[in-house]
Amino acid sequence: MSKLRVTVWGENIHEWKHESVRLHYPWGMHKCIADGLNEAEDIEAQTATLQEPEHGLTEEVLARTDVLTWWGHCAHAQVEDKIVARVQARVWEGMGLLALHSSHYSKIFKALMGSSCSLCWREAGELERVWVCNPGHPIAQGLGTYFEIPEEEMYGEPFGIPVPEEQIFISWFKGGEVFRSGCAWRRGNGKIFYFRPGHETYPTYHNANVKQVLKNAVRWARPAGSIWIDDAPNIPADKAPEPIEVRGGSVHDAHGKIA
Amino acid sequence: MSKLRVTVWGENIHEWKHESVRLHYPWGMHKCIADGLNEAEDIEAQTATLQEPEHGLTEEVLARTDVLTWWGHCAHAQVEDKIVARVQARVWEGMGLLALHSSHYSKIFKALMGSSCSLCWREAGELERVWVCNPGHPIAQGLGTYFEIPEEEMYGEPFGIPVPEEQIFISWFKGGEVFRSGCAWRRGNGKIFYFRPGHETYPTYHNANVKQVLKNAVRWARPAGSIWIDDAPNIPADKAPEPIEVRGGSVHDAHGKIA
Amino acid sequence: MSKLRVTVWGENIHEWKHESVRLHYPWGMHKCIADGLNEAEDIEAQTATLQEPEHGLTEEVLARTDVLTWWGHCAHAQVEDKIVARVQARVWEGMGLLALHSSHYSKIFKALMGSSCSLCWREAGELERVWVCNPGHPIAQGLGTYFEIPEEEMYGEPFGIPVPEEQIFISWFKGGEVFRSGCAWRRGNGKIFYFRPGHETYPTYHNANVKQVLKNAVRWARPAGSIWIDDAPNIPADKAPEPIEVRGGSVHDAHGKIA
Amino acid sequence: MSKLRVTVWGENIHEWKHESVRLHYPWGMHKCIADGLNEAEDIEAQTATLQEPEHGLTEEVLARTDVLTWWGHCAHAQVEDKIVARVQARVWEGMGLLALHSSHYSKIFKALMGSSCSLCWREAGELERVWVCNPGHPIAQGLGTYFEIPEEEMYGEPFGIPVPEEQIFISWFKGGEVFRSGCAWRRGNGKIFYFRPGHETYPTYHNANVKQVLKNAVRWARPAGSIWIDDAPNIPADKAPEPIEVRGGSVHDAHGKIA
Secondary structure, three states, X not given: OOOEEEEEEEOOOHXXXXXXXXXXXXXXXXXXXXXXXXXXXXEEEEEEEOOOHHHHOOHHHHHOOOEEEEEOOXXXXXXXXXXXXXXXXXHHHOOEEEEEXXXXXXXXXXXXXXXXXXXXXXXXXXXXXXEEOOOOOHHHOOOOOEEEEEEEEEEEOOOOOOOOOEEEEEEEEOOOOEEEEEEEEEEOOEXXXXXXXXXXXXXXXXXXXXXHHHHHXXXXXXXXXXXXXXXXXXXXXXXXXXXXXXXXXXXXXXOOOXX | OOOEEEEEEEOOOHHHHOHHHHOOOOOOHHHHHHHHHHOOOOEEEEEEXXXXXXXXXXXXXXXXXXXXXXEOOOOHHHOOHHHHHHHHHHHHHOOEEEEEHXXXXXXXXXXXXXXXXXXXXXXXXXXXXXXXXXXXXXXXXXXXXXXXXXXXXXXXXXOOOOOOOEEEEEEXXXXXXXXXXXXXXXXXXXEEEEEOOOOOOOOHHHOXXXXXXXXXXXXXXXXXXXXXXXXXXXXXXXXXXXXXXXXXXXXXXXXXXXX | OOOEEEEEEEOXXXXXXXXXXXXXXXXXXXXXXHHHHHOOOOEEEEEEEOOOHHHHXXXXXXXXXXXXXXXOOOOHHHOOHHHHHXXXXXXXXXXXXXXXXXXXXXXXXXXXXXXXXXXXXEEEEEEEEEEEOOOOOHHHOOOOOEEEEEEEEEEEOOOOOOOOOEEEEEEEEOOXXXXXXXXXXXXXXXXXXXXXXXXXXXXXXXXXXXHHHHHHHHHHHOOOOOOOOOOOOEOOHHHOOOOOOOOOOOOEOOOOOEO | OOOEEEEEEEOOOHHHHOHHHHOOOOOOHHHXXXXXXXXXXXXXXXXXXXXXXXXXXXXXXXXXXXEEEEEOOOOHXXXXXXXXXXXXXXXHHOOEEEEEHHHHXXXXXXXXXXXXXXXXXXXXXXXXXXXXXXXXXXXXXXXXXXXXXXXXXXXXXXXXXXXXXXXXXXXXXXXXXXXXXXXXXXXXXXXXXXXXXXXXXXXXXXXXXXXXXXXXXXXXHOOOOOOOOOOOOEOOHHHOOOOOOOOOOOXXXXXXXXX
């Protein structure tokens, strides 16, 4: 099997403006995430950022991306709608998508969910304990029954998401809240995984368990069948599987255009 | 229980441009749909159309709408994004939505689904037989095991939707195709029902079974609990359910703004 | 609307054997649960117990039960398979079912889920904080964003259930675990709600919020359409919706029996 | 990757009693299904039948089975409950299961679904056209937008199943019915696929497209992570992730047994 081609997308702003972030991610959060993935021999991760032309997500880049990971926070609005639509169409075809942490509010995640994606939050560097809901799940491999992140932002319920198709993780926070931290859905032919941890001012993406989850998740999100090209074909009466005769009126002309 | 307040939204274009449509709907498709709903004593349906200011969907109208039905076809692109966002937010709060026929491609339905919503189609006035998947379901009340529509457009699989949370109807077409004709989902606190029949050049909305389905479906989609106001509150450390101390850095200033 | 007819089923053993249980439930846990429900004017709750003939769940009792609540713990195995099958068939018809606390391991809940329904647990009288995942949901009415139960048994993930069709509550435990405390599914035409709290040695069913949840949940589980009678009819060729001719062999004789 | 180990289970009765079946399956239906799977280099299929000790499904056989396929019809009741429970537990661990055709009424499928699994039916050797609902799905690889089986038994809606977690196929029948022909669910850590075609008196398992579906489906159902051993551990207070003190009464003695 050829290597899994991952593109790690980063908003790439906090790292340069805030010392508290640069401290943990001197080469950018995206670089740290990609490095973690590249520890695996079967994964080949490259990066793309907001500041690049087309945010680094050209047709060519997406065409050779099996799984895209997304981290954004303060600049969701700066992502061009044209690029969001392009990524969404590629997910429908079969590309996997990992939405990380504050990307719950990214344009692409909200567009795929169709819901508010809201939550409550607190930035207090508190303990997060991530519990595994299915110990046999591909995304939970190599973890114990739970793992801890000593300092994390809190995200709490209610989380405004469609009912998850798979529930992989739920988090316990020291301050008293809970959160659906690992959830999976499919849209079209693509698999989507939301993973909660990853606040910019803590070294979360250096955490061995978090790195393990990301490796597991990109493997899980890998396209498994073939591409589904979006299409809405007209099947004229003479091409119907069963013989039929055309009846009734139409607002379309003989070429299928609305008159 | 007070009457169920339904707003029937219509694109309201074919009726005036195409004799083949006006023939069946001389006062507009939306008027016919609303009349059908108003046959029921517990339902109070009014109409709104594309051409009205704010497409007839002002904040005030939506605030007093329990369930919105939507029919559009040739002018999906003319619906303002601002109004789509307003309707979507109202669905998250709890308003029900019925997407009818070609509204599979409406901005609001696509925004709620997050998927392509594509399908294949044929306009040949062929027999559609609508099968009931759960005879006890509220939306299937008063129907037999199936009902027929003598002349309808064909919609065929694959239908590019997220997996339905409830499958109420599946259609058989004379020309040989099948389609998931009645599907339900929830987004936020709102219920969504897609119902396939309703092509503009056939008298579908005069069909007794179709009228029954619409009455059943608006009752089913009625908000059942309370409103869910979208919100993403910060829970400061001193308001946490459990006592915690703040640790770590932040990109936010003391007022919660990004520095 | 006529009153909602609820049958509260109780295993009814701990109350008579253990002082620590009788202390809180001198007339039995089932009596306390029924009393709580009967506070509501629209609900009429009666009780049934393991010790009664047919466990109090005769055909007649079930026929006039809209929603059945179930609490069992140490005597799951004593429930007759015949009665379990009867209850299950009634759920398929449309009767609602609430499985309470240790009933995660009851025969009826396991039969409806098809999964192990396992979990981890600890009996330490610790704080449980029950978070609401959809504040507008009918089952969450009248609660805040969360409610607390000062002393409860802990149930922790992984919970061996099929993916919930609706996630209403998730619990946080003082000792560090989380649990999907309020989950909904449908089987056939019946709605099923699992609700975690309710350990026998604590006064949980006297808790105002727990009583509110139970009232909300039986209302939510009320049959909403008509009954779905289980059936597997043969549709002979001359009764097919479309004309067909019989072809091929058969292992059935002319009466439909296997030869 | 090592070969996928499939066990093809057959009821193995019709073949010896009915000439109309033996005609198509002179060595048994299970042998034909296994032969089809063994055409693939990555699959190693063996058979097991009702008549063998423990129905051929010993602990050892199941332990080295990645995916089990099941075909039964007239002897569902003869399958021992002990063996059904063993298979079910193995599915929870992660073994895949394919339930074929009349196995909708097998003990194992009903036990995993928790619903009636009823349907309507007609044995008339009519055309079945199987439509693909997601062209990119692993189970749909190598098929067109649909495929036809010239002679099949009809199964029609309503199909008494829990809402499918994935809808892969829907069938159109010449006589006018529709059916959810390819549906997927998970129970515990195991994947389950129901596939409708496969009536005993027609040569369905010789059909190239059907053989392709079965190959695809066993690959899809392959366990993807690790085994999930069913367990319900007590986590004593001194092993809790967070420090707690035990409070309240208990019906358990110091050894965790009910007193």
